[in-house]
Amino acid sequence: MSEARNYFRDVETLDNGNVEAAYARWAPIYDLTFDVLLKPGRRAAAAAASGARGPILDVGVGTGLELPLFSRHTQVVGVDLSEPMLRRAAQRVRRERLDQVAGLVKMDATRMAFPDATFACVVAPYMLTVVPEPQAVLDELARVLRPGGEIVLVNHVSGKDDAVALFEAWLDRHMAPKLGWRPQFPWSIIGDWIDRNPQMKLVERRPLAPFGLFTLTRIERVSAERNECAKSAPLELALA
Numbered sequence: 001m002s003e004a005r006n007y008f009r010d011v012e013t014l015d016n017g018n019v020e021a022a023y024a025r026w027a028p029i030y031d032l033t034f035d036v037l038l039k040p041g042r043r044a045a046a047a048a049a050s051g052a053r054g055p056i057l058d059v060g061v062g063t064g065l066e067l068p069l070f071s072r073h074t075q076v077v078g079v080d081l082s083e084p085m086l087r088r089a090a091q092r093v094r095r096e097r098l099d100q101v102a103g104l105v106k107m108d109a110t111r112m113a114f115p116d117a118t119f120a121c122v123v124a125p126y127m128l129t130v131v132p133e134p135q136a137v138l139d140e141l142a143r144v145l146r147p148g149g150e151i152v153l154v155n156h157v158s159g160k161d162d163a164v165a166l167f168e169a170w171l172d173r174h175m176a177p178k179l180g181w182r183p184q185f186p187w188s189i190i191g192d193w194i195d196r197n198p199q200m201k202l203v204e205r206r207p208l209a210p211f212g213l214f215t216l217t218r219i220e221r222v223s224a225e226r227n228e229c230a231k232s233a234p235l236e237l238a239l240a
């Protein structure tokens, strides 16, 4: 059985209900636990998005730790499934006067309320491993992305058949619902999805600190007309 099929066989270990419950528990201690550890990936994602010629969507924005890292000249919309995490993001936006944040909205990343081709760039730092259906999320990220734009992912990608991979598989079976994420995440989840979508092209796959534990992945939605997003309209959305 392929890595990706193995992964989906175990998909019942995580659903939106236990993800929401897990992040309600994480919210008060999330920044203390994950601010410094996950900062290199957030910086890399924000840097990759800095060239976007239009609005940026941050999917799974959480408590908004990456929001101050986006240039003040960008326009960022954050979405998340967890209200307690979003409340903290909203406090951060007010406290740090983050004018680049155009809105924060509760949404499920597999069914977003945005029209097709709304955003010039879609970032999802440390998000894909926490959802039950990562390929359904990728479909949705591609739908809201303008031609010529990029999806920027940061997440852990599992190694193959070493002791760490075996430990991750064990953690995955026993701990995923409590943790609210899946420690095991084979590259084929992303790789197979790109192969199935001819309009999507892998631009970069790069290991990140600490210890190459995480991977930055940039995927372009190929435009019939190069740089189509450069000519795109600004964001016009009614956001809360």
Ligand SMILES: C[S@@+](CC[C@H](N)C(=O)[O-])C[C@H]1O[C@@H](n2cnc3c(N)ncnc32)[C@H](O)[C@@H]1O
Residues within 6 Å of the ligand: 016, 019, 023, 034, 038, 042, 059, 060, 061, 062, 063, 064, 065, 066, 079, 080, 081, 082, 085, 107, 108, 109, 110, 124, 125, 126, 127, 130, 131
């Ligand atoms: C590990 S946190 C990452 C938060 C932030 N991006 C960061 O770098 O700290 C993952 C976030 O994804 C959110 N999430 C999980 N499933 C989601 C879904 N289906 N739709 C939107 N957000 C989701 C969680 O609520 C959580 O806030």
